[in-house]
Amino acid sequence: MCDTCGCNLTPGNKHLAFKPVAKGATAVSVLKGLLAKNDDQAAHNREHFDKRGILAINLMSSPGSGKTALLEATLVALKDEFTCAVIEGDLETENDAERIRAKGVQAHQIVTGTACHLDAHLVHDALHHMALDGVDILFIENVGNLVCPASFDLGQHLNVTLLSVTEGDDKPAKYPVMFRAADAMLLTKTDLLAVLDDFDPDKAEAHLRNLANPAPVMRLSARKELNMEAWYAWLREQLATQLARVAQGQSRRPKIHALEFDRTVKILNVCGGHERSITHAGLRGALPKWIELVPGPGCPVCVCPEEVVYQAMQLALQDRCILVAFGDMLRVPVNVKKGEVRSLAEAQAAGADIRPIASPLDARKIALDNPERPVVFFAAGFETTTAPVAAMLAEGIPTNLSILLSGRLTWPAVAMLLDSGTPGFDALVAPGHVSTIMGPEEWSFVVDRHEIPAAVAGFGTESLLASFYSVLRQLKTGERFLDNCYREVAHPGGNPTARRMLEQTLDVVDANWRGIGIIPNSGYALKPAFAKHDALLLYPDHSDPTRRRAGEMPPGCDCAQVVLGKIYPNQCRIYGLACTPRNPVGPCMVSDEGACRIWWAGGVRVVADA
Ligand code: SF4
Incomplete structure (x- = not known):
């Protein structure tokens, strides 16, 4: 689906969505298929343009920023230099296409109905209604919307994003997907700056630069013909570049x-x-x-110390606690003799009361529902998983619930x-x-x-x-x-409430990472005030000095190297051989966040040399 807001269907692609789909296909897989088809169609459109030496430019902005006025002025100014054509996109009416035709320029109107963006299929259909031979520049005026149009490749060579000075100068920060995609940003209606005191062009440009976008910024007014020459010069330069590319048999390459x-x-x-x-x-x-x-x-599951997993198993097997843990911890193997219980899942099969949970709230509910029984929450996770544990401690935890914590910080x-x-x-x-x-x-x-x-x-x-x-x-x-x-979600200072709860309830301590060793200041431990909920203090230490390879990786397992990025998953000697998701040897093949499991699920079957 559209990565940004989830919309997708347009009059151009709905015939694809309502075709019979494969048995078992989900809504997500159907919508992903639509996006893939859009990209195929966009590539086809680009071939059309390149074959004819056309430069295609996608104009995007919020409604009312002056896209059509910009085109009217541009088409008149360049009419003796270039042959231009225009595709207009709007939810309703032919108004904008008529304005363009009034300037003596070929225009085709796409009426999208309820769709808030153009897509490659709509543009392709439009191309079949246009005379493209001899056209130098095709402008595609997208539907006024700062969100979705940036997600759909139309086959254009360049994106131009308009920001009028009657809008906020922080729009690039608020709509990063749109402004990151811009090959040029036009600040329009700048003649109004004289009467506006709340739009700072320098700030707008700074917000664009904060997105690591080096695109040129042009400040202009189409109606008052201010600084339009810079825009025309840019168009000339881009068309020359496109013609040189086409002459070499190349097409415009993605920025990367x-x-x-x-x-x-x-x-x-x-x-x-x-x-x-x-x-x-x-x-x-x-x-x-x-x-x-x-x-x-x-x-986090991959780096959880083996001896802590072993301890969790013993709490359930020997101390008869109800042990609750996130599901991907259940199949992590520990080092025991052949035939012995080697994971929480096997302990569960052997009769231990081990329950998978999806959130700390589940742990809390299980403890409240079983007041006569001790419940241990085996919590392995990074900051995002540990913060809800801290919240549970801060807000009051059932007396029979304790935490076996393997919380880790990522930056250390x-x-x-x-x-x-x-x-x-x-x-x-x-x-x-x-x-x-x-x-x-x-x-x-x-x-x-x-x-x-x-x-x-x-x-x-x-x-x-x-x-x-x-x-x-x-x-x-x-x-x-x-x-x-990730500005839309990750804000300076993070989440102050979550950080406060982490600081109130947990200490940052040196911590052991499985197969790697102690990393300073990389772990969380319950503060002494919560000692009566600390499973490490409440229960006997079940570590067994006679257990072979206690705390180590299994023989032949390269998980530590994989976790540190020193080798790729398929460079492990037993990847896909002795170690598969069905029979995992190391933790990286168990967790949904483990690189080996992800690569296997992604279809990587070729073993590579280290
Ligand atoms: S393939 Fe298995 S044993 Fe090898 S690194 Fe990955 S999880 Fe560990």
Whole structure:
């Protein structure tokens, strides 16, 4: 579906949506299929344009920013130089196309009905109603909307985004997807600046730069013909570039491809959600070969110490507690002799009362429903999972509920890699979900202390691609700053309430990461005030000094190397052989956030050399 607001259907593609779908297809898979078909159609449209040497420009803005007025002035000014044509998109009426035709220029009106954006199918249909031979520039005036049009490739070569001075100068910050996509930003109606005191063009440009977008910004007024020459000069330059490209048999390449490095650039992510989006969207295959996307320490289940998993099993088996845990912890194997119980799932099968939960609220409910029984919540997670645990402690926890905590902070693992002197990556994509809690600025040290480009990204592919582009551009230009490509959710300072609860209830301590060792200040522990809810203090220590490989990885397992981004999952010697999701050997093949499981689920079946 549209990555931004979820809309998708237009009069141009609804015939695809209402075709019979494969048995078992979900709404999401059908809508994803629509977007893929849109991209195919867009590529086809671009071929049409390139074959004829046409430069196609997609004009986007909110309603009333002056797109049609800009076109009217441009078409008149350039009429002796170029042959132009226009596609107009509106929910209703032929008004804008008639205004263009009144200037003696070919125009086709697309009436979208309820659809808030154009798509490639609509544009393709329009092209069949137009005489394209001899056209130099095709302007596509998209539906007035600052959200969805940026998500749909129409086959254009360039995006031009208009921002009128009657709108807020912070629009680029509020609508980052739209303004990140802009190849040029036009500040329109600037003649009104004299009577407006609440729009600062410098601020608008600064907001655009904050999105790591280097696009030119032109301040103009179409009606008063102010500074229009800069816009015309830009159009001439872009058409010349397009004709040169076409002469060489090339088409316009996506921005990331156009950067071009003559060496491998490694971009580390530290979030299982990022890795899942990258793998399932096929981003590795879509990006140039010189970019390596490296999965790093992004799976809290994978780094939960083996001896803590063993302890959790014993609490359920020996101390007869009700043990509750997030589902992906249940199949993590521990090191025991063949034939012995080796995971929480096997302990459950052996009669222990172990219950999977989806949230701390479930743990609370189970404790309240079983007041006569001790309940232990085995909580393994990063900041986002630990914050709700802190909230439960702060707001009052049932007396029979205790916490076996394996909470971890993400940034110290990255700091450890950077301090090692051989970090193994050139740029960092920082986790957006952690930043929503802790604030994006927590990652500033990557840039400030290590001069490594960094960008915060959300789970969506648009946000991820924006973060890749940002860090690559920083590497290219030598600039260094922490970019935030998830501004709509990750705000400075994070979530103050969640942070306060974390500070009230938990201490930050040195912590053990499975297979890696102690990382300073990387773990959470319950404060002494909550000792009577700390399962580590309440129950006997079941660690067994005779247990072989206690605390270690299983034989042959390279999970620690995978977690640190030192090797790729399929470089593990037993990936897909002894270790599969059905028979996992290491934790990275168990959790939905484990890189090995994600790669396997993403169809990676080829084992690679380390
Ligand atoms: S394939 Fe299995 S054993 Fe190897 S690193 Fe991945 S999870 Fe660990």
